[in-house]
């Protein structure tokens with residue numbers, strides 16, 4: 001299980017230290033990690049190094065992911081951050097194709113596929129976000145949207161596998177209408193996505209499905225199903241360390 005906190009453009013060094021102070025009060029992190037349950041924090045770029053160092057010095061077995069990455073290897077790309085730089089900072093993975101990146105920064109399905117290929121070949125775990133808008137749902141276009149967004153990435157994943165690259169890939173189903181709105185999809189919707197991925201791209205593709213969109217400590221239990229949901233991507237609710245702890249407690253209980 002992957003539990004991922006997308007902090008978006010939030011948090012400062014002081015707030016990060018306070019957040020980690022709260023997480024450090026919990027003594028079950030190593031037990032959870034040994035059971036395959038991992039928490040990953042995705043801070044803004046400037047704090048990747050600081051956060052990683054803080055987690056290591058506090059012996060917190062918590063992973064770090066970036067919120068984005070450049071598809072190009074290196075060179076004259078002002079303002080961009082490469083896969084090699086993320087690896088250099090001991091970052092574990094990277095969110096790709098978040099709907100805010102698609103909407104505000106014009107990221108296309110093709111560009112996201114390029115980034116995913118770069119991440120895979122750099123041994124950075126890509127977490128590829130996809131999901132329909134409210135309007136696309138109302139027009140009955142969900143399946144077409146999922147295929148359009150996942151297809152080009154899956155093609156690159158398949159090619160990387162043929163070349164011997166074994167880095168895992170995860171898919172975060174994040175319906176745009178559920179992000180930051182307080183409305184979630186339901187388990188039936190998530191099962192439909194899993195079944196679509198399985199039928200269209202094969203069993204392998206559906207085996208790393210996460211859900212994101214207004215998950216919190218109230219909604220999380222009803223959105224989880226073993227074998228279907230392999231983790232959650234959480235924005236607003238995971239800006240509070242206390243909510244992270246409540247969600248872990250609710251889902252994974254006392255080992």
Ligand code: PEP
Nearest residue numbers: 179180212213214235236
């Ligand atoms: C997100 O932005 O990835 C997200 C899931 O946000 P929220 O949990 O706030 O809906």
